[in-house]
Amino acid sequence: MDTILEAKHIHKAYANHKALNDVSISVPRGSVFGLLGPNGAGKTTLIRNINQITAPDSGEIWFDGERLQPKHIEQIGYLPEERGLYKKMKVGEQAMYLAQLKGLTEKQAMTKLKEWFVKFNIENWWDKKVEELSKGMAQKVQFIVTILHDPKLLIFDEPFSGFDPVNVELLKSEMMKLRDNGTSIIFSTHNMASVEELCDNIALINKSEVVLSGNVKEIQRQYRNHTYSLTYEGQEVNLQPLLPQGFEVLSSKPHKHHGFNSVKIQIPADSKINNLLTELVKHVEVTGIQETLPSMNDIFIKTVTK
Amino acid sequence: MKSKILLIIRREYMTRVKKKSFIIMTILGPVLFASLAIIPVFLMKVSSSKETVAVVDESHIFYNRLENSEKLVFTNVENIDEAKEQLKKGTYDLVLHIEKADSDKANPVALFYNKKQPGMDPISAIQKQLQDVLQNKLLMQTYHITTEDYNKIKAVRIDVKAQDVRTGEESSTAIKTGIGFISGILLFMFVVMFCTQVMQGVIEEKSNRIIEVIVSSVKPFQIMMGKIVGIAMVGLTQFVLWIVLTFGLVFVVGTAMASKFTQTEITQSMNIGTMVDPEVAGQIETTALIEKMLSGVGNIDFTLIIIMFFIYFIGGYLLYAALYAAVGSAVDSEADTQQFMAPLMTPLMIGYIAALMLVGNPHGTAAFWLSIIPFTSPMVMMMRVGFGVPAWELALSIGLLIAGFMFTTWLAAKIYRVGILMYGKKVNYKELWKWLRY
Numbered sequence: 001m002d003t004i005l006e007a008k009h010i011h012k013a014y015a016n017h018k019a020l021n022d023v024s025i026s027v028p029r030g031s032v033f034g035l036l037g038p039n040g041a042g043k044t045t046l047i048r049n050i051n052q053i054t055a056p057d058s059g060e061i062w063f064d065g066e067r068l069q070p071k072h073i074e075q076i077g078y079l080p081e082e083r084g085l086y087k088k089m090k091v092g093e094q095a096m097y098l099a100q101l102k103g104l105t106e107k108q109a110m111t112k113l114k115e116w117f118v119k120f121n122i123e124n125w126w127d128k129k130v131e132e133l134s135k136g137m138a139q140k141v142q143f144i145v146t147i148l149h150d151p152k153l154l155i156f157d158e159p160f161s162g163f164d165p166v167n168v169e170l171l172k173s174e175m176m177k178l179r180d181n182g183t184s185i186i187f188s189t190h191n192m193a194s195v196e197e198l199c200d201n202i203a204l205i206n207k208s209e210v211v212l213s214g215n216v217k218e219i220q221r222q223y224r225n226h227t228y229s230l231t232y233e234g235q236e237v238n239l240q241p242l243l244p245q246g247f248e249v250l251s252s253k254p255h256k257h258h259g260f261n262s263v264k265i266q267i268p269a270d271s272k273i274n275n276l277l278t279e280l281v282k283h284v285e286v287t288g289i290q291e292t293l294p295s296m297n298d299i300f301i302k303t304v305t306k
Numbered sequence: 307m308k309s310k311i312l313l314i315i316r317r318e319y320m321t322r323v324k325k326k327s328f329i330i331m332t333i334l335g336p337v338l339f340a341s342l343a344i345i346p347v348f349l350m351k352v353s354s355s356k357e358t359v360a361v362v363d364e365s366h367i368f369y370n371r372l373e374n375s376e377k378l379v380f381t382n383v384e385n386i387d388e389a390k391e392q393l394k395k396g397t398y399d400l401v402l403h404i405e406k407a408d409s410d411k412a413n414p415v416a417l418f419y420n421k422k423q424p425g426m427d428p429i430s431a432i433q434k435q436l437q438d439v440l441q442n443k444l445l446m447q448t449y450h451i452t453t454e455d456y457n458k459i460k461a462v463r464i465d466v467k468a469q470d471v472r473t474g475e476e477s478s479t480a481i482k483t484g485i486g487f488i489s490g491i492l493l494f495m496f497v498v499m500f501c502t503q504v505m506q507g508v509i510e511e512k513s514n515r516i517i518e519v520i521v522s523s524v525k526p527f528q529i530m531m532g533k534i535v536g537i538a539m540v541g542l543t544q545f546v547l548w549i550v551l552t553f554g555l556v557f558v559v560g561t562a563m564a565s566k567f568t569q570t571e572i573t574q575s576m577n578i579g580t581m582v583d584p585e586v587a588g589q590i591e592t593t594a595l596i597e598k599m600l601s602g603v604g605n606i607d608f609t610l611i612i613i614m615f616f617i618y619f620i621g622g623y624l625l626y627a628a629l630y631a632a633v634g635s636a637v638d639s640e641a642d643t644q645q646f647m648a649p650l651m652t653p654l655m656i657g658y659i660a661a662l663m664l665v666g667n668p669h670g671t672a673a674f675w676l677s678i679i680p681f682t683s684p685m686v687m688m689m690r691v692g693f694g695v696p697a698w699e700l701a702l703s704i705g706l707l708i709a710g711f712m713f714t715t716w717l718a719a720k721i722y723r724v725g726i727l728m729y730g731k732k733v734n735y736k737e738l739w740k741w742l743r744y
Contacts, residue, residue, distance in 0.1 A: 048727070051521075051522045053521050053522060053526075053727070073522070073523055074523075076522070078519070078522040079519075080515070080518035080519060080522070082515040082518050082729070083515055083516075083518060083519055084514035084515030084516040084518075084519070085514065085516055085519075086321075086510075086511075086514060086516055087514060088321070089321060097313065097317055098519065098520070098523075100313050101310055101313055101314075101520060101523040101524055102523050103523075142519070145519070
């Protein structure tokens with residue numbers, strides 16, 4: 001697989017604790033990579049190593065087929081979790097400054113900023129001071145500045161904190177557009193619902209080590225607990241006594257007005273969905289069935305508390 | 307990469323120069339400096355209110371011997387009780403009661419006032435007049451010396467002129483002392499003022515969390531140096547503007563005042579300004595003295611002093627600015643800086659106080675060493691420069707200052723790069739020591 005970023009066996013220790021212990025991740029090009037883990041697990045340290053803010057004690061980081069070098073800074077965009085702006089500076093001036101620090105010329109920065117300000121409908125903020133903006137507004141400006149220089153790799157650390165739902169959607173759709181255009185994204189968050197929605201691959205870091213990594217769908221399948229949700233028509237039936245040994249009804253709920261019932265059933269690991277159906281059709285009119293994969297939230301908690 | 311540090315310098319410079327406080331300080335500074343020179347003259351003019359003094363002289367020595375002046379008018383009154391009554395009514399401002407003296411002793415004198423206590427000026431003026439009268443009486447009656455002879459004796463004066471043996475140039479030690487004094491103080495003020503700005507800037511970036519954004523595109527060292535250099539340029543801008551505006555203002559107001567007040571009034575006020583004992587110098591002598599001083603000014607190498615001021619301002623500023631930046635990076639808010647400020651302020655204060663105290667002995671051992679050691683050298687060497695310092699001493703001092711700020715910058719950078727990304731940690735010296743070894 002074509003990878004944009006590969007970290008191999010990264011070790012990083014501070015005076016009295018190990019921040020990263022033999023951490024390896026591989027981010028496929030053009031995908032969204034979720035970097036998960038509880039607070040203090042080492043995510044920020046890893047991100048800082050990728051951004052060359054600090055260097056690892058040992059291990060290698062490869063970016064776009066090369067060893068990570070200072071010149072790569074301009075090909076990476078980073079939106080840190082703890083982010084801010086100069087309060088007394090005007091929005092436009094500040095955006096220009098930050099864009100130029102990322103290597104854009106004054107002219108390029110101006111054209112692109114105008115474009116994005118129109119896109120996000122914030123053109124009239126250009127001459128406002130940052131202290132006049134709400135937190136969400138400032139976040140929009142920061143988002144723009146992060147992606148403005150068309151980086152090959154974007155790193156978002158808790159990008160949605162402080163946004164209202166409307167702007168979260170706006171941001172998500174922009175992220176998806178960026179990904180579809182070939183940008184790779186590392187996305188660090190605690191919000192597991194957004195992981196399922198956005199991420200293709202993840203790495204879960206706990207206590208300085210990668211404890212789980214891979215494709216989201218595969219991980220969910222790996223953690224499957226053989227649970228199916230199904231609906232059937234007619235009167236509610238107590239299914240538990242009718243099913244064979246090992247099959248367990250987890251929940252059952254009639255929807256009287258709509259004339260159907262929904263049930264969750266867990267089957268033995270060595271059984272198949274067809275076995276369940278064969279048993280069920282004897283008793284009820286099945287209208288739909290689907291496997292319920294464990295949520296990333298469950299997997300996260302299960303892995304971290306293990 | 308180089309252009310990025312320029313971007314940072316430009317931002318640091320532009321945001322500060324455009325601030326209202328900078329513009330206000332730039333305009334207000336010269337007004338303050340100029341008023342230091344002008345206000346004494348002005349006060350002399352406006353404070354000339356007349357006070358009527360009723361004199362009750364029981365010894366009859368002083369009657370008609372007290373001379374009226376611009377500020378004091380003496381009236382003879384026979385009865386002390388009556389005089390006090392009139393004082394209460396407001397006819398007189400003061401009542402001077404001179405009692406008879408026993409034999410050779412001085413007369414007991416009391417000065418009565420009604421609510422408004424007189425200041426030092428009228429009291430010392432009266433005291434001086436009384437003393438003169440007594441002295442004259444004593445001289446004539448006991449030693450048979452006439453007033454004229456006495457004045458001749460008093461007028462005998464000797465001036466010691468400091469003269470350069472090589473150039474034969476004369477220059478005024480008083481002026482050089484003044485320049486040494488002022489440049490030492492100014493340098494201290496400037497270094498503290500702009501170093502504090504560096505520290506506040508670092509704290510602002512850290513508490514804003516913008517540092518996280520910037521540090522992903524620029525190296526911490528570049529951010530720190532960009533800030534330090536940018537603020538140094540703000541300092542130099544302000545300094546140059548102050549010089550230009552101050553001289554302009556003093557010139558304009560001085561010209562205006564010269565036409566309004568007589569030369570004597572201006573020199574009188576300068577007496578006060580320069581702390582020359584007004585008693586010894588008559589008005590004409592003072593004018594001569596001032597003229598001499600001004601001719602001495604011409605012999606002072608101002609170019610050297612100004613160049614040295616720039617060098618020592620920049621050197622001293624760089625030496626301390628890096629350390630101030632390190633302190634700013636280590637804390638979360640300005641309130642936490644106190645524990646680190648003492649070790650920074652102490653050497654600065656030592657230099658400042660030494661510059662003031664050693665101005666009388668600018669070539670002594672203490673002055674020499676303190677002007678060589680980088681942490682105190684900016685203030686102390688500036689004090690010495692006007693008096694003529696051997697080239698090798700200047701070279702050594704400047705060389706050590708450069709080495710000093712390279713060392714502090716290196717040290718500070720190590721603390722800074724760790725500190726700016728460290729939040730919510732109560733930092734102490736042990737912690738800083740750890741950061742140095744990361």
